[in-house]
Structures are given as C-alpha cells and as structure tokens.
Amino acid sequence: MNHRGTLHIDTWSDAAGFRSIKEKFCHELELGLKLYCESSQRTLPHQKTLAQRDIPLHRVKGGYGVTYISALALKLEKVWGQGAIEIASPLAAAVVTNPDFTITVSPTGGIHLQLTPTGIAHWLQGLCLQRNGEWEAQGDVRSWALAQKTTESGGDGRGWVGGKDLLPRLFQLQYAHARCCSLLRLAHREGLMSVDVVGTADWTTEETFPWLDEEGNLRLSHPAEMAVISQLAGSWDGFWDMQLGGKSASVLPLAVALSEDWLKFYAGCRIWGEVKKKNLALARARLGLVMAARQTLKLLLEKGLGVLAPLEL
Numbered sequence: 001m002n003h004r005g006t007l008h009i010d011t012w013s014d015a016a017g018f019r020s021i022k023e024k025f026c027h028e029l030e031l032g033l034k035l036y037c038e039s040s041q042r043t044l045p046h047q048k049t050l051a052q053r054d055i056p057l058h059r060v061k062g063g064y065g066v067t068y069i070s071a072l073a074l075k076l077e078k079v080w081g082q083g084a085i086e087i088a089s090p091l092a093a094a095v096v097t098n099p100d101f102t103i104t105v106s107p108t109g110g111i112h113l114q115l116t117p118t119g120i121a122h123w124l125q126g127l128c129l130q131r132n133g134e135w136e137a138q139g140d141v142r143s144w145a146l147a148q149k150t151t152e153s154g155g156d157g158r159g160w161v162g163g164k165d166l167l168p169r170l171f172q173l174q175y176a177h178a179r180c181c182s183l184l185r186l187a188h189r190e191g192l193m194s195v196d197v198v199g200t201a202d203w204t205t206e207e208t209f210p211w212l213d214e215e216g217n218l219r220l221s222h223p224a225e226m227a228v229i230s231q232l233a234g235s236w237d238g239f240w241d242m243q244l245g246g247k248s249a250s251v252l253p254l255a256v257a258l259s260e261d262w263l264k265f266y267a268g269c270r271i272w273g274e275v276k277k278k279n280l281a282l283a284r285a286r287l288g289l290v291m292a293a294r295q296t297l298k299l300l301l302e303k304g305l306g307v308l309a310p311l312e313l
Contacts (some may be wrong), residue, residue, distance in 0.1 A: 019130070020124065020240035021233050025068050026055045026102070030265060033072070034094035039094065053244045057113075059233060059248055064226055066115040074108040084109025117218040120229065120288045121211035127232065127292040128205060139264040155183050169256050173301055176259035179266060180294035192276075209288030210281040219285040224265040228289055231258040235296050239304075251304035255297070262293045 018024040033055075037043060056075055060067040073088035080087065088109040097105050101120030104112045115123065150292055171197045184203070189196045220229065231254075237256045269286055276283045301309040 019127065021066060021115065022057055022059065022068065022237040025070070025242045026057055028095050028101075028130065029055050029057070029070060029072060029091075029111070029114070032091060036091045036094040040103040042092070044076075044079065059230075061230060061234075064221070066120060066229065067133060068113045070111040070113065071108075071109075072111060073105075077109075103165045117212055117216060120218055122286060124211060124229070124232075124292050125209065126255045127295055128207065128209065128288055130295050137163050147258075151218055166252075169252065170305070173255050173259045173297065173305075174308065176266075176312050177294060177310075178311065179298040179302060180262075180290050180297065181265075181311045183271065183287065183290050184294065187271075192280075192284055193282045193287055193291075203294075205291060207288070207291075209291075211284050211288065213281070219282050221288060222265075222269055223263070225286070225289060227261040228258070228265045228293060232292060233294055234258075235300065240298075251300060255300040255305065256297065258293065258300070262297075265289070 018027070022089050056071040057068050060069060073084040073091060076082075076086050076087050085105065085107065087104045088111050090110050092103050092105050097103055099116060100122055101116060104114075106112060184193070184195055187193045193207045193209075194205060196206070208218075211219060220226065235254045236257055238251070271283045271286050271290075275286075298309040301307050
C-alpha cells in the first residue's frame with residue numbers, strides 16, 4: 001500500500017538540497033546581510049559579505065521545536081559602531097522568509113530563527129527521501145572515518161575500532177540501526193508504508209508521511225520524539241561543520257547521542273497495537289521518524305565511522 005500524500009516539499013528540498021538546518025539558516029542570513037548592506041549602503045571590512053562559516057549561529061537544545069539563535073548583530077556592533085538591536089531588526093527584516101521558518105529579534109539583539117511545523121515536516125521528509133548516492137553530496141565524507149579513527153585513538157588510529165571502551169558504543173549504534181530496519185521491514189509487510197529494494201543495503205522510499213495533523217500541527221510532540229528530531233538536527237549540523245573544515249564535531253558523540261535518544265523513542269513511543277488501530281496517522285508519522293533516523297545512522301556508521309550498518313543483528 002502506498003500512502004503518498006499531498007505534502008509539498010519544494011520550499012525546503014529545492015533550496016540547494018539542504019539537510020543541515022544550520023546550513024540553511026546561515027545561507028538565509030548571508031543573503032539577508034547582503035541585501036541589508038546593499039539597501040543601507042553599508043560595507044564590511046575587506047569583503048562584501050560574511051562567509052557562512054563566519055556567521056555565529058547555535059541551536060537551542062531541549063524544549064519543543066527547532067530553534068537557532070544568531071549573534072550576528074552583536075558581531076557587527078564594533079564594525080558599524082551601532083547597537084546590536086538597531087542592526088538586528090532591519091537585518092532580520094531583510095531575510096526572505098517562507099512558510100518553513102520564522103525570524104524574530106530578542107531585546108538583546110539576538111536573531112532567532114525557528115522552523116515551523118511545516119518546516120520540520122519538509123526537512124524530515126527530505127531526510128527520508130535521501131538515497132545512498134546522495135551521501136557523497138555531503139562533502140568528502142569518505143575521509144571522516146580516517147580522521148575520526150586518528151582523533152579517537154589519539155594517534156595514528158591503530159586499535160580504534162578494537163578499543164574495548166568503544167566496542168559497546170559501536171554495538172549500540174549498530175543495534176539502533178538494525179532495529180530501525182526491522183521496524184521498516186515489518187511496516188512494509190503490513191502495508192503501512194512502501195520501502196523500495198527491501199533486502200539490500202540501499203533502501204529507498206517515495207512515501208509521504210503524515211507529519212502534520214489537520215490543523216497544521218506536528219504530530220510528533222512527545223518529548224522522546226522531539227529529542228530524536230533535535231539529535232537529527234545536531235547530526236546534520238555536525239556534518240556541515242566538518243564540510244566547512246573549521247571547528248568540527250566528533251562523529252562518535254553525535255552517533256551515540258542519536259542512538260540513545262532513538263532507543264528511548266523506540267521504548268516509549270509505540271507504533272503497533274492500540275496506536276495503529278486508533279491513530280494510524282501517528283503510527284505512520286513515527287515510522288517516518290524511524291526512516292529519517294535510519295538514513296542518518298547509516299551515514300554516521302558507514303561514512304563517518306567506517307563500520308558496517310547492519311540490516312539485522
């Protein structure tokens with residue numbers, strides 16, 4: 001059974017194929033700053049605009065929703081000799097928004113960018129549609145595994161995977177991935193979703209998941225669901241940071257954090273039984289979250305850590 005729905009993902013997926021929300025928001029701020037400088041005839045020292053890696057932006061962890069805060073206006077205070085709030089307000093107004101996110105300014109001059117429920121739905125849907133051939137678009141991910149082995153071993157990487165302290169964590173990551181695959185296989189057999197090329201390492205789906213309810217609210221509102229969404233955002237932001245070649249996150253902590261929160265979701269958020277009978281849309285939305293987590297865990301394991309992402313254990 002195919003449940004392809006009417007969710008339109010063009011506003012997110014067509015925007016240069018963003019998977020990292022941080023990358024998306026830095027891109028929007030970069031464009032907004034350029035427009036603001038042009039309209040106000042302001043300039044930055046030695047350059048027309050800041051590079052994305054120079055835009056200060058961090059994700060707010062915990063709570064409901066996906067929110068980022070930028071201190072860009074604070075960074076420009078000394079450059080322009082003007083208060084942060086006086087810079088932030090017109091700068092935020094110059095950012096071209098769409099239904100996927102909102103932008104507001106705090107009394108201290110911080111610029112807050114938040115995904116709307118529609119934006120979260122578009123982003124999650126994009127993760128689910130990701131194919132193995134698209135992994136290479138995430139930068140030179142093949143070199144991450146070697147870099148991580150060197151970092152984690154504190155030297156040339158010898159003994160990294162064989163380290164006794166790492167084996168339990170690697171098993172946890174592989175177990176989480178295998179459980180995702182098991183749930184997706186069962187859902188495919190029961191007609192809850194369609195997975196293409198089942199039984200191979202390259203699973204794909206064209207499924208559109210019912211992320212939003214009839215009122216446009218995100219169905220995934222349980223704390224365990226939101227924790228997984230937050231970790232997915234952190235993982236893809238980490239990939240982007242590594243691509244930039246600047247301050248990089250370690251793949252292993254990202255993977256461990258995602259697997260731990262996914263296992264909590266797996267234990268606390270049911271899909272079958274009463275949930276499937278009484279709220280099929282919620283069950284399918286949770287399967288979508290499983291698919292998004294599986295795609296991300298696979299990248300973390302195989303491209304980030306250089307180990308197998310097993311379909312079953």
